[in-house]
Amino acid sequence: MIKGKFIDNLPKVYGIYxxxxxxxxxxxxxxxxxxxxxxxxxxxFVAFTVFIYAxxxxxxxxMQADAYYVAGRQVPTVFNGMATAADWMSGASFVxxxxxxxxxxxxxxxxxxxxxxxxxxxxxxxxxxLRKFGCYTVPDFIxxxxxxxxxxxxxxxxxxxxxFTYVTAQINATGTIASVALDIPFGIAVYVGLASILMxxxxxxxxAVTWTQVAQYIVLIIAYLLPVFWISNKMGAGFFPxxxxxxxxxxxxxxxxxxxxxxxxxxxxxxxxxxxxxxxITKAHSEVNTTPWKFIxxxxxxxxxxASLPHVMMRYFTTPSVKTARRSVGWSLFxxxxxxxxAPMLATLSKxxxxxxxxxxxxxxxxxxxxxxxxWYQNWNQANLMFVSDFxxxxxxxxxxxxxxGKAVVLATPEIAGxxxxxxxxxxxxxxxxxxxxxxxxxxxxxxxxxHDIYYKIINPKAETAKRLIVARVLxxxxxxxxASIAALEIQGILGSVIWAFDFAMSGLxxxxxxxxxxxxxxxxxxxxxxLLGLISGTAYLIWVRNGxxxxxxxxxxxxxxxxxxxxxxxMVVVSLITKAPDAATQRMVDExxxxxxxxxxxxxx
Amino acid sequence: xxxxxxxxxKTRNHLFVTLAIWFVFSIGIFFFGAEMExxxxxxxxxxxSYYMTCQGSLGIFVILIFWFANxxxxxxxxFGYTEREGD
Numbered sequence: 037m038i039k040g041k042f043i044d045n046l047p048k049v050y051g052i053y054x055x056x057x058x059x060x061x062x063x064x065x066x067x068x069x070x071x072x073x074x075x076x077x078x079x080x081f082v083a084f085t086v087f088i089y090a091x092x093x094x095x096x097x098x099m100q101a102d103a104y105y106v107a108g109r110q111v112p113t114v115f116n117g118m119a120t121a122a123d124w125m126s127g128a129s130f131v132x133x134x135x136x137x138x139x140x141x142x143x144x145x146x147x148x149x150x151x152x153x154x155x156x157x158x159x160x161x162x163x164x165x166l167r168k169f170g171c172y173t174v175p176d177f178i179x180x181x182x183x184x185x186x187x188x189x190x191x192x193x194x195x196x197x198x199x200f201t202y203v204t205a206q207i208n209a210t211g212t213i214a215s216v217a218l219d220i221p222f223g224i225a226v227y228v229g230l231a232s233i234l235m236x237x238x239x240x241x242x243x244a245v246t247w248t249q250v251a252q253y254i255v256l257i258i259a260y261l262l263p264v265f266w267i268s269n270k271m272g273a274g275f276f277p278x279x280x281x282x283x284x285x286x287x288x289x290x291x292x293x294x295x296x297x298x299x300x301x302x303x304x305x306x307x308x309x310x311x312x313x314x315x316x317i318t319k320a321h322s323e324v325n326t327t328p329w330k331f332i333x334x335x336x337x338x339x340x341x342x343a344s345l346p347h348v349m350m351r352y353f354t355t356p357s358v359k360t361a362r363r364s365v366g367w368s369l370f371x372x373x374x375x376x377x378x379a380p381m382l383a384t385l386s387k388x389x390x391x392x393x394x395x396x397x398x399x400x401x402x403x404x405x406x407x408x409x410x411x412w413y414q415n416w417n418q419a420n421l422m423f424v425s426d427f428x429x430x431x432x433x434x435x436x437x438x439x440x441x442g443k444a445v446v447l448a449t450p451e452i453a454g455x456x457x458x459x460x461x462x463x464x465x466x467x468x469x470x471x472x473x474x475x476x477x478x479x480x481x482x483x484x485x486x487x488h489d490i491y492y493k494i495i496n497p498k499a500e501t502a503k504r505l506i507v508a509r510v511l512x513x514x515x516x517x518x519x520a521s522i523a524a525l526e527i528q529g530i531l532g533s534v535i536w537a538f539d540f541a542m543s544g545l546x547x548x549x550x551x552x553x554x555x556x557x558x559x560x561x562x563x564x565x566x567x568l569l570g571l572i573s574g575t576a577y578l579i580w581v582r583n584g585x586x587x588x589x590x591x592x593x594x595x596x597x598x599x600x601x602x603x604x605x606x607x608m609v610v611v612s613l614i615t616k617a618p619d620a621a622t623q624r625m626v627d628e629x630x631x632x633x634x635x636x637x638x639x640x641x642x
Numbered sequence: 643x644x645x646x647x648x649x650x651x652k653t654r655n656h657l658f659v660t661l662a663i664w665f666v667f668s669i670g671i672f673f674f675g676a677e678m679e680x681x682x683x684x685x686x687x688x689x690x691s692y693y694m695t696c697q698g699s700l701g702i703f704v705i706l707i708f709w710f711a712n713x714x715x716x717x718x719x720x721f722g723y724t725e726r727e728g729d
Contacts, residue, residue: 145695153668282687
């Protein structure tokens with residue numbers, strides 16, 4: 037496969053790929069009608085898609101530094117947008133987001149606003165300037181802009197803490213999906229997931245990850261949108277759910293008051309019988325149920341975190357020019373928007389199909405024994421994602437007697453709404469794609485920083501390209517393995533650790549990155565102080581609050597990035613001002629970064 | 643003022659305008675969640691607070707970035723800083 041030709045033929049290649057995938061879905065649907073078992077369909081979906089990604093990974097193998105680190109800087113705008121969207125939308129976005137909206141309503145939507153609004157900061161403050169810089173990694177920018185190994189090292193430290201927190205959650209998600217779809221124990225499934233992740237990135241680095249991420253985006257967006265549109269049409273809620281569910285949202289509010297939402301409370305003894313991790317509907321679907329500060333502080337953390345997470349930033353190093361980097365951010369957000377704007381619609385459809393007694397799928401108000409006899413109830417009850425219990429002993433299922441896991445909204449809704457099993461298999465493949473693509477981006481971000489910034493720039497600057505790339509791959513393997521080992525321990529939930537990753541990144545990197553471009557006076561001691569003190573104070577606050585500390589300003593363990601980044605900003609400004617201004621060469625470098633045309637600051641291959 | 647300084651000043655002003663719009667739709671309006679919910683203005687029939695968190699703000703961010711990129715390209719063009727194709 038000739039590289040130049042491949043780039044020119046991208047729309048065709050991925051067009052054929054998309055068509056092929058649709059044909060595969062239809063074939064599976066036919067096989068289902070012919071009597072293929074649900075389990076086998078699940079295995080086919082996951083195995084087939086993972087095989088394709090691995091194949092793309094193998095085709096994209098490379099031994100060149102700029103192909104390995106930045107995909108040769110020739111990824112076109114729209115395709116980089118798709119790759120970034122896949123890189124960005126993790127297992128949490130795919131599997132857990134609709135569930136979060138379903139259970140927590142308005143308060144949770146701060147995450148949606150934050151995870152999209154952050155891209156405005158990426159586009160306007162950072163991406164084009166870092167692209168002009170021509171760096172391979174985010175610490176590469178910090179190390180060159182501020183100068184000195186200490187700054188570089190601090191950036192690698194923050195990057196590793198944030199990305200590693202994030203990646204264990206993603207490997208956990210691939211393990212969960214692989215264990216359900218392939219019917220193997222979680223402890224083994226985690227390593228199956230890891231093997232799939234490494235197959236995509238080991239041989240071709242960023243180039244391989246880019247082209248697999250595009251393929252993964254196509255799978256995940258089809259897997260997310262198809263059920264939403266199908267259910268909406270099946271329910272008669274409207275052929276384009278995003279614009280047409282106002283009546284359904286109103287109907288949920290009506291049913292909530294009819295079923296006495298909030299007026300009937302479960303006793304602690306009753307709740308103790310509910311399996312861990314499951315929740316009932318306790319918050320109104322569309323009401324404003326949180327204070328402005330809670331909403332805004334969470335959104336702010338997610339936005340600043342978005343603009344500091346290295347695995348996202350490095351995607352914009354792969355575009356051909358500064359101009360395309362800027363546009364590419366717009367496309368990224370557009371592709372993310374397609375999924376994010378569908379999540380609330382899925383939550384609405386899912387809730388209404390369970391609640392509305394006028395629908396054949398509605399279960400609230402039906403007799404408990406009938407519900408317990410439903411096929412899908414038994415399946416998901418066995419998977420520990422659904423639970424009913426007749427607390428008040430009236431034989432009927434009340435709203436407060438129905439419990440569900442957050443993941444079930446995405447995973448189980450197709451089955452509840454009576455869609456064929458082929459859709460559930462498709463959803464499993466989509467979730468796998470989402471988790472794998474993010475894990476790949478993260479593992480690569482960490483190993484690139486370690487191999488380029490620590491090994492090549494600090495330990496062995498004379499290393500030959502071949503040796504550097506071997507070191508990069510060994511590190512990639514080790515980091516993936518470490519992530520999988522921690523994921524196998526199942527310490528925290530998926531969503532909690534994702535949010536922490538944003539707060540860590542924001543604490544240590546947001547201001548050092550932004551001020552590196554926008555404030556010429558910022559110097560190395562200031563940046564080091566900003567990164568280290570920001571990270572330390574944010575972490576300290578997190579530990580304090582986790583151990584029962586009261587906290588202040590209403591900042592919780594989900595928003596500790598506010599503390600970290602404020603400390604980071606103040607210490608960076610103060611230390612910069614009391615130490616020497618950066619030398620003339622550095623000032624010239626900043627001037628050069630601000631001009632979009634001309635050569636990059638760092639050489640093409642370095 | 644040098645050409646480069648002028649370019650940077652325009653770029654900076656453009657950034658401030660962009661960030662101001664961003665601030666309104668990511669932070670500003672959410673000070674008024676309850677007011678939005680009570681509002682009679684209901685886009686597509688959804689309560690305004692619900693609509694903004696589901697689609698409104700998100701869609702505005704998408705448009706804002708493309709608008710930002712377009713205008714920044716014009717500024718770069720004006721000062722002759724447009725990149726050559728294949729640069």
